[in-house]
Amino acid sequence: MTLDAELRVTRGTFSLDLDVTIAPGEVVALLGPNGAGKSTALRALAGLLPLTSGHITVAESTWDGANAFVPAEKRPIGVVFQDYLLFAHMSALENVAFGLRSRGTPKAEARAEAARWLDRVGLSGYEQTRPRSLSGGQAQRVALARALATGPSLLLLDEPLAALDASTRLQVRSELGRHLADFGGHTLLVTHDPLDAMVLADRLVILEGGRAVQSGPPAEVARRPRTDYVANLVGLNFYRGRASGTQVGLDGGGGLTIAEPVDGPVHVVFPPNAVSLHAARPEGSPRNVWPVTVAAVEQHAHTTRVRLDGPPAVLADITTATLAELRLRPGDALWAAVKATEVHVYPA
Amino acid sequence: MTRNRVRGRLPVVLVLPAVAGLAFLLVPLAGLLVKTPWTSLPTLLSAEVGEALRLSLICASLATVLCLVLGIPLAWLLARSGLPGRGFLRALVTVPLVLPPVVGGVALLLVLGRRGLIGEHLDAWFGISLPFTTAGVVVAEAFVAMPFLVISVEGALRAADPRYEEAAATLGASKWVTFRRVTLPSVLPGVVAGAVLCWARALGEFGATITFAGNFPGETTTMPLAVYLALETDPDAAIVLSVVLLLVSVGVLAGLRDRWISGPT
Numbered sequence A: 001m002t003l004d005a006e007l008r009v010t011r012g013t014f015s016l017d018l019d020v021t022i023a024p025g026e027v028v029a030l031l032g033p034n035g036a037g038k039s040t041a042l043r044a045l046a047g048l049l050p051l052t053s054g055h056i057t058v059a060e061s062t063w064d065g066a067n068a069f070v071p072a073e074k075r076p077i078g079v080v081f082q083d084y085l086l087f088a089h090m091s092a093l094e095n096v097a098f099g100l101r102s103r104g105t106p107k108a109e110a111r112a113e114a115a116r117w118l119d120r121v122g123l124s125g126y127e128q129t130r131p132r133s134l135s136g137g138q139a140q141r142v143a144l145a146r147a148l149a150t151g152p153s154l155l156l157l158d159e160p161l162a163a164l165d166a167s168t169r170l171q172v173r174s175e176l177g178r179h180l181a182d183f184g185g186h187t188l189l190v191t192h193d194p195l196d197a198m199v200l201a202d203r204l205v206i207l208e209g210g211r212a213v214q215s216g217p218p219a220e221v222a223r224r225p226r227t228d229y230v231a232n233l234v235g236l237n238f239y240r241g242r243a244s245g246t247q248v249g250l251d252g253g254g255g256l257t258i259a260e261p262v263d264g265p266v267h268v269v270f271p272p273n274a275v276s277l278h279a280a281r282p283e284g285s286p287r288n289v290w291p292v293t294v295a296a297v298e299q300h301a302h303t304t305r306v307r308l309d310g311p312p313a314v315l316a317d318i319t320t321a322t323l324a325e326l327r328l329r330p331g332d333a334l335w336a337a338v339k340a341t342e343v344h345v346y347p348a
Numbered sequence B: 001m002t003r004n005r006v007r008g009r010l011p012v013v014l015v016l017p018a019v020a021g022l023a024f025l026l027v028p029l030a031g032l033l034v035k036t037p038w039t040s041l042p043t044l045l046s047a048e049v050g051e052a053l054r055l056s057l058i059c060a061s062l063a064t065v066l067c068l069v070l071g072i073p074l075a076w077l078l079a080r081s082g083l084p085g086r087g088f089l090r091a092l093v094t095v096p097l098v099l100p101p102v103v104g105g106v107a108l109l110l111v112l113g114r115r116g117l118i119g120e121h122l123d124a125w126f127g128i129s130l131p132f133t134t135a136g137v138v139v140a141e142a143f144v145a146m147p148f149l150v151i152s153v154e155g156a157l158r159a160a161d162p163r164y165e166e167a168a169a170t171l172g173a174s175k176w177v178t179f180r181r182v183t184l185p186s187v188l189p190g191v192v193a194g195a196v197l198c199w200a201r202a203l204g205e206f207g208a209t210i211t212f213a214g215n216f217p218g219e220t221t222t223m224p225l226a227v228y229l230a231l232e233t234d235p236d237a238a239i240v241l242s243v244v245l246l247l248v249s250v251g252v253l254a255g256l257r258d259r260w261i262s263g264p265t
Helices: A038-048 A091-102 A107-121 A136-148 A166-182 A196-199 A218-223 A228-234 A318-326 B003-006 B012-037 B038-044 B048-081 B088-093 B101-112 B119-128 B134-158 B163-170 B175-186 B186-201 B207-212 B221-232 B234-262
Strands: A003-011 A015-020 A027-031 A055-060 A061-065 A077-080 A154-158 A188-189 A203-208 A211-216 A237-251 A255-270 A277-280 A286-298 A304-309 A314-318 A332-339 A344-348
Touching: A015 A027, A015 A038, A015 A188, A015 A203, A015 A211, A027 A038, A027 A196, A027 A332, A038 A154, A038 A188, A038 B234, A061 B048, A061 B207, A077 B163, A091 A107, A091 A218, A136 A154, A136 A166, A166 A196, A166 A255, A188 B163, A196 A218, A203 A218, A203 A228, A203 B186, A211 A218, A218 A228, A228 A237, A255 A286, A277 A318, A286 B234, A304 A318, A314 A318, A314 A332, B012 B048, B012 B234, B048 B088, B048 B134, B048 B175, B048 B186, B088 B134, B101 B119, B101 B134, B101 B207, B134 B175, B134 B186, B134 B207, B163 B175, B175 B186, B186 B234, B221 B234
Parallel strands: A027 A188, A027 A203, A077 A154, A154 A188
Antiparallel strands: A003 A015, A003 A055, A055 A061, A203 A211, A237 A255, A255 A344, A277 A332, A286 A304, A286 A332, A304 A314
């Protein structure tokens, strides 16, 4: 029953080369920056774009391969598009019933089933409402009901929360999570928002430049990023280097002391709030201390993030009290300090 | 106050020709109404006028239906198929727009006439002869009017987001169901606008009709033909016919405009 796909698509100078497997009931998030090939992968799985080579197999049946291509309208899929693409001239009910009607369900039956789905997503009473009169969150739920109403074996979600404002988003995200938990088929979620991916997915696949650079459970990916992009997403300072005992020589210059001795190529991470900043060189306990200069200061919700040039360059989150004390301006020379025990090291 | 100031800034260089243009379009119509012998109108509204009007309305409507049946799929082909040489095809479709209608009529005669390329076989095999019949009027009007519909519908199709069609496909809709239930409703305003233009053009058609279908009262004499012929014998009758044609076209267009063309309600 597993979905197994080798997605190889070449278009001009861009090429996608991605292997995906999704178990029944599993939610896999495809996370990556714009232009990484996420949409291409989704369109290939949906049958809107034929593969250049590779295959898509779901439970023994081949959707795309060397001598088989099942077009979109023949695949048991449901797609929630980024801007929903609800049919403007149809009511919410007709939108949800559309898939059932197209697949041959008699009209009355399709409408009854569509009404049940609208009720399930909390929109009973909105049957006759036209899409343009729905709020963003309501339109998203109609789109989800429309995609799920046909009982697809593969659900594809293309940035399902990107069009929502921050307050709606939180609620719709948790509702979406509930519906995904109830859904027994395969789900692929395409997003560039790490929070959506972390909350909704059982497994992440990080896509950069058409290639999977990392995959694993969200907690694992968040703890052990393998590229700058992922480290940036999860908000960690990230370095590549070579360890020898408790010393790591960093590829970008500079070095760090770690608590547990290891040897060989490693990745090193530590959170920005593990970094303390000092006007004068701090004395005392064994820790990493190096001179830095302030590159930029950004105000976040409750902390201030400081970008510092090294080597090594580093992000530091400081409290408002520290900010007041240090009176930071770009170009200021400071000392950064990180305890060896805060530094997390794992093999490259 | 603000309004006045904004209005005061309208440049004379544009306003003068604009007013002149408006006058140029409206004065002849106003003149027609002024010169109409309103008192003797009832006597001039003869049975022939009624017949010509009926024929005009029927032929223009049939021609519009013919244009819809053939033109919408053609517009779809031009807008959506990805056919090679679409640009060239599109240019060909617009040829009847710029072609003098009389030339269109001659071309129709050469192809569909009794000894024409196709007309010869139609006559020999099926006993069908189009020239100088009411069906011939419909064919001539449709030939001249179809580009209006095709261009209007194709423009609407090209402006419509094809991703809705992809969404329909992912919901299991075949190409035909997608066209019928998603594409066509989304371009309906364009179709209606095109059909109205097409109908108006067909109603006023003269050159191709008189060349291809001739002038047989009750059979091929539509209003424009009747107006032209009356002008030589009875100018007052020509004026009456013109006014009737004017009122009917303006009435129908105004009625449709309120209902359809003013945009989404």
